[in-house]
Amino acid sequence: MADIPRKITDDPTGAWALIRRLVTEQAATYWRRYLIAFALMAVSAGTTAGAAYMLGEVINQAYVDKDINRIALYSGVVVLIFLVKGVTTYGHTVILSQISNAILANNQRRLFAKLMNESIGFFSERHSSEFLARLTAGANSVTQVLSLLINAVGRDLLSLIALVGVMLMQDPYMALFGFLIAPPAMLMLRKLVKRIKGLARNQFTGTADIMETMQESLQGIRTVKAFNLEHTMQERMEASITAVERNANKMARVSNRSSPLMETLGGFAIAGSLLYGGYRVVAMGATPGQFFSFVTAFLLAYEPAKRLARLNIELNSSLIGARMLLEIVDSPASEPNDDAKPALLLSDARVELHDVSFRYRPNELVLNRMNFVAEPGKVTALVGPSGGGKSTVLALLLRLYEVSEGDITIDGQSIGQISRRSLRQQTAYVGQDVYLFRGTIQENIAFGKVGATEADIVSAAKAACAHDFIMGFPLGYATPVGEHGAQLSGGQRQRVAIARALVKNAPVILLDEATAALDSESEKSVQEAIEHLCRDRTTIVIAHRLHTIMHADAILVVEGGEIVERGRHDDLLRRGGRYASFFKLQHREASPLAPLDAPA
Incomplete structure (x- = not known):
C-alpha cells in the first residue's frame, strides 16, 4: 500500500502535540480577548449569511411581488448588514493583531533570555545568523500558526456554517450536491503535506544562510576590501539566494498544486447548481429568489471552504519555524541561572x-x-x-x-x-578582542558599572588616557561608536574598554x-x-x-x-x-x- 502522508492530528507526538502546546501555553493566556474576537467573528459570519439570504428576498420582491417599498426596506437592511460586518471585521482583526504582536514579542523575549543563559561553548558551535533567523522567522511562525487556527475556526468555519445554513434553507438537495467536491479535494491535499514539511525546513535554513553571508560580509568588510573578496562573497550570496529561490519556487508549485483541481471541482459544482437551480425555477415553479440566494451563499462559502481544506498544508509550513524557535527555548540551558x-x-x-x-x-x-x-x-x-x-x-x-x-x-x-x-x-576584564556596543562612548564606559555617574565615567576615561581624544570629537562623550566601535580607531577602542574596566572598580x-x-x-x-x-x-x-x-x-x-x-x-x-x-x-x-x- 502506498505511503500516504498523515494528517496533523494523526501523530500524537508531532505536529498535533506542538499545536496543542502552542494553544495551551501561549494562546490560552489571552482567552478573554480571543472570546471577544470570536464573538465578533460570529456576528461577521452571520452578516455574511444574512446578506446572501437578503439577496433572495430582494429578488423575489422585484420579480415576483413587485413591491418597491419592501425592496427599499430590504436594501436598507443590506446596508445595515454590511455596516455591522465592517465594524465587526475591524474589531476582531485589530484584537487578533494585538494578540499576535504580544505573542511575538513574548517569544522574542523568551528566546533572547534563553540565549543569555547559554555558555560560550554553546555559541562557538553555531553561527549567530542562526539565532537571528530563529528570533525573527521562528517567532513569527508561532503567531502564524495561532492566527491560522483562530481564523480557521472563528472566521472560515463560522462563515461556512452560516452560509451552509442558508443553502440548506433554500434547497437542501442542491446543497448536498455542492458538498460532493470535498472528498476528492481532501484526498489530494493530504498527499501534499509531507512534501511541504521538507521544503519549509529547507526554506528556513536557506534564509539563515543568506543572513550568515550578509552578516559576515558586512562585519568583515575591511577584510573583504583588503583581500578583494567582493566577487567571492557575491558568489556565496548568489549561491544561497539561488538555493532559497529554487526552494521557494518548489514550495509555490507544491502548495498550489491543489488549485487547478479544486477550481475545476468547484466549477463543476457551481455549474451543476446553476443547472439544477435554473431547472427548478423554470420547470418546477421555484422562486428566483431561492435560486439567487442559494448561488450567492454557495459562492461566498467557496473561499472559506477552500482555506479550511488547505489548513493542513499551511499549518505544516508554519510549524517548521515554530519548532526551530522551541528547539532553543526547550533545550537545557548550558549556563543556567545560579543566583541561588x-x-x-x-x-x-x-x-x-x-x-x-x-x-x-x-x-x-x-x-x-x-x-x-x-x-x-x-x-x-x-x-x-x-x-x-x-x-x-x-x-x-x-x-x-x-x-x-x-x-x-x-x-x-x-x-x-x-x-x-x-x-x-x-571582576574587571579587558580582553584582547575589544567589543563596543551600539551607542555612545559614555554608554559604553557606563556598561562597566550600573548607575555610574558622569563624574565616574570622566574619571575613568582620564585614567585610561581616553578623555583627550573623546573631547576632540564634536559630540564628546555623546559620540556614537558605530557598529563594533567602527567609528573609533583600534587604540581608541582599547582605551574605552580600559575605561569601562576602570569604572567598575x-x-x-x-x-x-x-x-x-x-x-x-x-x-x-x-x-x-x-x-x-x-x-x-x-x-x-x-x-x-x-x-x-x-x-x-x-x-x-x-x-x-x-x-x-x-x-x-x-x-x-x-x-x-x-x-x-x-x-x-x-x-x-x-x-x-x-x-x-x-x-x-
Missing part, C-alpha cells in the same frame, strides 16, 4: 588554581594540572607562546567555561560553588593583552593608568609584549597548558630559560640595529 548559590565574599581576593585541567573537546587537553597563586594586591603575569592556554585561564576564572578537573578558589571559596553574577561583579582585575592595540606613547600612559588600577588589587595579566610586565610581582611562563617557569623578571633572565629566550628575541626584533639574519 552563595555570593562571593572577598577579603583579600587571593586567587588559587589547584591542579586545574581543561578540555574544550575530549582528548584535546588545553590545561594540564595547572597550579599557581595570584597573591592579593599583586600583579601575576602569564606569558608564553600563543595557544599555550593563557586566555583559557582567564575564561575559567570568569566561569565562561567550567574546569574539567581540579578547582579554582578565591579567598578559599570554590568559584564553582558561588553564583556567576557575584563572581563577575567583582573591582577587586580582581583580568587583563588579556590590554595594551596590544596602542601606540608607544599611548601605551606608556595607559600602562601608568593600569598600574593605578591594579594597586591594592589582585591582577592577572596576559602579555606578549614582555616589557609591559617587567615589574610584575610574579611571571608565569605557560607552554602546552603547563607552567614551565615562574619568578620575577630579573630572576628569570638570570636563569636563561624560556622567558629569557622570549625576552631576548623581542629585544632583537625591537632594535633597529639587529641584523636580519640574527639567530632566534
Whole structure:
C-alpha cells in the first residue's frame, strides 16, 4: 500500500502535540480577548449569511411581488448588514493583531533570555545568523500558526456554517450536491503535506544562510576590501539566494498544486447548481429568489471552504519555524541561572588554581594540572607562546567555561560553588578582542558599572588616557561608536574598554593583552593608568609584549597548558630559560640595529 502522508492530528507526538502546546501555553493566556474576537467573528459570519439570504428576498420582491417599498426596506437592511460586518471585521482583526504582536514579542523575549543563559561553548558551535533567523522567522511562525487556527475556526468555519445554513434553507438537495467536491479535494491535499514539511525546513535554513553571508560580509568588510573578496562573497550570496529561490519556487508549485483541481471541482459544482437551480425555477415553479440566494451563499462559502481544506498544508509550513524557535527555548540551558548559590565574599581576593585541567573537546587537553597563586594586591603575569592556554585561564576564572578537573578558589571559596553574577561583579576584564556596543562612548564606559555617574565615567576615561581624544570629537562623550566601535580607531577602542574596566572598580582585575592595540606613547600612559588600577588589587595579566610586565610581582611562563617557569623578571633572565629566550628575541626584533639574519 502506498505511503500516504498523515494528517496533523494523526501523530500524537508531532505536529498535533506542538499545536496543542502552542494553544495551551501561549494562546490560552489571552482567552478573554480571543472570546471577544470570536464573538465578533460570529456576528461577521452571520452578516455574511444574512446578506446572501437578503439577496433572495430582494429578488423575489422585484420579480415576483413587485413591491418597491419592501425592496427599499430590504436594501436598507443590506446596508445595515454590511455596516455591522465592517465594524465587526475591524474589531476582531485589530484584537487578533494585538494578540499576535504580544505573542511575538513574548517569544522574542523568551528566546533572547534563553540565549543569555547559554555558555560560550554553546555559541562557538553555531553561527549567530542562526539565532537571528530563529528570533525573527521562528517567532513569527508561532503567531502564524495561532492566527491560522483562530481564523480557521472563528472566521472560515463560522462563515461556512452560516452560509451552509442558508443553502440548506433554500434547497437542501442542491446543497448536498455542492458538498460532493470535498472528498476528492481532501484526498489530494493530504498527499501534499509531507512534501511541504521538507521544503519549509529547507526554506528556513536557506534564509539563515543568506543572513550568515550578509552578516559576515558586512562585519568583515575591511577584510573583504583588503583581500578583494567582493566577487567571492557575491558568489556565496548568489549561491544561497539561488538555493532559497529554487526552494521557494518548489514550495509555490507544491502548495498550489491543489488549485487547478479544486477550481475545476468547484466549477463543476457551481455549474451543476446553476443547472439544477435554473431547472427548478423554470420547470418546477421555484422562486428566483431561492435560486439567487442559494448561488450567492454557495459562492461566498467557496473561499472559506477552500482555506479550511488547505489548513493542513499551511499549518505544516508554519510549524517548521515554530519548532526551530522551541528547539532553543526547550533545550537545557548550558549556563543556567545560579543566583541561588552563595555570593562571593572577598577579603583579600587571593586567587588559587589547584591542579586545574581543561578540555574544550575530549582528548584535546588545553590545561594540564595547572597550579599557581595570584597573591592579593599583586600583579601575576602569564606569558608564553600563543595557544599555550593563557586566555583559557582567564575564561575559567570568569566561569565562561567550567574546569574539567581540579578547582579554582578565591579567598578559599570554590568559584564553582558561588553564583556567576557575584563572581563577575567583582571582576574587571579587558580582553584582547575589544567589543563596543551600539551607542555612545559614555554608554559604553557606563556598561562597566550600573548607575555610574558622569563624574565616574570622566574619571575613568582620564585614567585610561581616553578623555583627550573623546573631547576632540564634536559630540564628546555623546559620540556614537558605530557598529563594533567602527567609528573609533583600534587604540581608541582599547582605551574605552580600559575605561569601562576602570569604572567598575573591582577587586580582581583580568587583563588579556590590554595594551596590544596602542601606540608607544599611548601605551606608556595607559600602562601608568593600569598600574593605578591594579594597586591594592589582585591582577592577572596576559602579555606578549614582555616589557609591559617587567615589574610584575610574579611571571608565569605557560607552554602546552603547563607552567614551565615562574619568578620575577630579573630572576628569570638570570636563569636563561624560556622567558629569557622570549625576552631576548623581542629585544632583537625591537632594535633597529639587529641584523636580519640574527639567530632566534
